[in-house]
Amino acid sequence: MKLVNNTGSDRVIDELRKSLVPKSALDVASPAFSLFAFAELRDYLEKLEACHIVLPMLNNEDLGLTGSVTDRIFRNNLQLRWLAQECADWIKKKVDLRISASMLPQSVFIAGRPGLDSKRVITGNCPFTTEGLGITPGNQFSLIQCSENPEESAILGTWFANLWNSLADSKESKQAFLDRLMNIAEIKAPSLVYYLILFHIFKDVGDQLDEERVVKSATGIRNTIVWKKLFKFQRDGVIGAIDKLERLGGCIIADSVGLGKTFEALAIIKYYELRNDRVLVLVPKRLRDNWTLYKANDRRNFLASDRFNYDVLNHTDLSRNGGTSGDIDLAHINWGNYDLVVIDESHNFRNKSTHNDRETRYDRLMRRIIKEGVKTRVLMLSATPVNNRLADLKNQISFVTESDDIALINHGISSIEATVRQAQLQFNRWLALEEHLRRPSRLIDMLGFDYFKLLDLLTIARSRKHIEKYYGIDETGRFPERLKPINIKPDVDIAGEFRSIREINDEIRRLNLAAYAPLRYVLPHKQAAYDIKYSTQIRGGESYFRQVDREESLVHLLRVNVLKRMESSVNSFALTLTRQLADVKAMLEKIEAQTKAVEEIDIEDVDIDDSAF
Structure with a gap:
């Protein structure tokens, strides 16, 4: 007997090809049978006179019909259905098949012309698979032997004959195997492919979708007023957010305006x-009353019986070392003792600016609240978590991951920064396309899977259309339709006695307003000295707010204000002339009430020296 290394040119498949000449026979006993191994020997097997196969009684996966992980290159050829049909046809014509109730200890191949003693016998750890035949890398320590003389072939041939004769000659066994092949060969409905994809995506989720596991009933949350006030879609949002907070440490609720992010956050x-956790709510100053109401002894607080006890601070309080905010003394607050921090309008923290001389709000929130003290979960609320750059999202995610770039590696995101950077690059390329090519569907394809996986991991974002489609309108009623703005430009001067706004604007632009721009009159050789004297460093010296720019901006602002005042006066006068214009004003006020409030502008970091004026 000689040993077969099953690598290079010394493989089981090479030995078989030498013996599988036309009109020869093949006897096989194997614990596995792969269609891809059949494909490699198909031309030889078709010319056989006869073939006997013994297989164990296993299902398709254990038998290896569709291959293993090493057969990906073969599966990518998308020929599995065709191979199954070809194999079934070959078995019908050439093969006698018997099934063993027990697992076969090893494989045996006996190849050669019928009636001759010089048959080649291969035995050992070499099943009828691509690994067993040496087509793909297998176990390098497998022991495989090949006979070299008639005596050895006769002994092993007797062993196979005894095995064959010990098994029942049952047509049902062959038909059962053919049925397996035909099941693989038949055309599958597209829906089955969809269900199979869902199975593989969610098979490892287990009880993560179990509401009781996420939201423990023992806490009594379902008996609270705020929980009972929620719609079904809001409760689902709360459950999803709590699941992300528990598993990942944070979540961004990015539901559209009007879907109740505040009440979801309250729940x-x-x-x-x-659970006796301490909670901090960080809000823009203009929204403070929206949150303090629900913890106050106030008749307007319809959630008073829930007895909320969270702390409320303004975003700007993060820049202060002392003073009070409501009833909280900022000099003595224990920043690191919060188990949950809720950040309303979290997109205000999308920019991660730094100063060499002091901490920014972003830095203080990260260091003193999130990183220091107890483990802090972070819940962010924003209808626009991404504004101008996709990096806006990365800076908010950093609160959840504590700036650890590989924090989500176990969830398939090897680098958060690289994922967002690549998505930003693709977004820039999409913007550079011609207008007719800039379609949302193309952008989705270009952004890639990882970016959307990152969004799915940490965000909950539903639109009104989503709610209507998947939850119906029986509970919520139909959402009001958002009307497109109507541009109305009425004639403000019916008698034709007023000059046009364009002419007035041209007259204003001719004004020098010299008192507000004195540097225009400084001698050229003195310009640099005055520029150094009055210009202001900003952002720790990263750039300068130049005096000449300040003056020109002021002049422009004054011109605009004058024009606005004149326009307002003319409009006020005109509105008294006609009832139609009064209706227009009411319509404009209604549109204005429906638009979102302008984002709070924070100029605290800019130190303007007005001594020049």
Whole structure:
């Protein structure tokens, strides 16, 4: 007997090809049978006189009909259905097949012309698979032997004959195997492919979708007023957010305006308060009353019986070392003692600016609240978590991951920064396309899977159309339709006695306003000295706010203000002339009430020296 290394040119498949000449026979006993191994020997097997096969009683996966992980290159050829049909046809014509009730200890191949003693016998750890035949890399320590003389062939041939004769000659066994092949060969419905994809995506999720596992009933959350006030879609949002907070440490609720992000957040806050967790809510100053109301002894507080006990601070309080914010003394607050921090309008923290001489709000939030002290979960609320750059999202995600770029590596995101950077690059390329090519569907394809996986991991974002489609309108009613703005430009001067706004603007632009731009009159050789004297460093010296720019901006602002005042006066006068213009004003006020409030502008970081004026 000689040993077969099963690599290079010394493989089982090479030995078989030498013996599988036309009109020869093949006897096989194997614990596995792969269609891709059949494909490699198909031309030889078709010319056989006869073939006997013994297989164990296994299902398709254990038998290896569709191959293993090493057969990906073969599966990518998309020939599996065709191979199954070809194999079934070959078995019908050439093969006698018997099934063994027990697992076969090893494989045996006996190849050669019928009636001759010089048959080649191969035995050992070499099943009828691509690995077993040496087509793809297998176990390098497998022991495989090949006979070299008639005596050895006769002994092993007797062993196979005894095995064959011990098994029942059953047509049902062959038909059962053919049925397996035909099941693989038949055309599958597209829906089956879809269900199979869903199975592989969610098979490892287990009880993560179990509501009771996510939201423990023992906390009493379902008995609270705020929980009972929620619609079904809001409760689902709360459950999803709590699941992300528990598994990943953070979540961004990015539902569209008007879908109740505040009440979803209140339900989440109450859930953690019932677990005796301490909660901090960070809000823009203009929205402070929206949050303090629900913890106040106030008749307007319809959630008073829930007895909320969270702390409320303004975003700007993060820049202060002392003073009070409401009833909280900022000099003595224990920043690191919060189990949950809720950031309303979290997109205000999308820019991660740095100063050499002091901490920014972003830095203080990250260091003193999130990183220091107890483990802090972060819930962010924003209808626009991404504004101008996709990096806006990365800076908010950093609160969840504590700036750890590989924090989500176990969830398939090897680098958060690289994922966002690549998505930004693709977004820039999409913007550079011609207008007729800039379609949302193309952008989705270009951004790639990883970016959307990152969004799915940490965000909950539903639109009104989503709610209507998947939850219906029986509970919520139909959302009001958002009307497109109507541009109305009425004639303000019916008698034709007023000059046009364009002419007035041209007259204003002719004004020098010299008192507001004195540097225009400084001698050229003195310009640099005055520029150094009055210009202001900003952002720790990263750039300068030049005095000449300040003056020109002021002049422009004054011109605009004068024009606005004149326009307002003319409009006021005109509105008294006709009832139609009064209706227009009411319509404009209604449109203005429906638009989103202008984002709070923070100029605290810019130190303007007005001594020049």
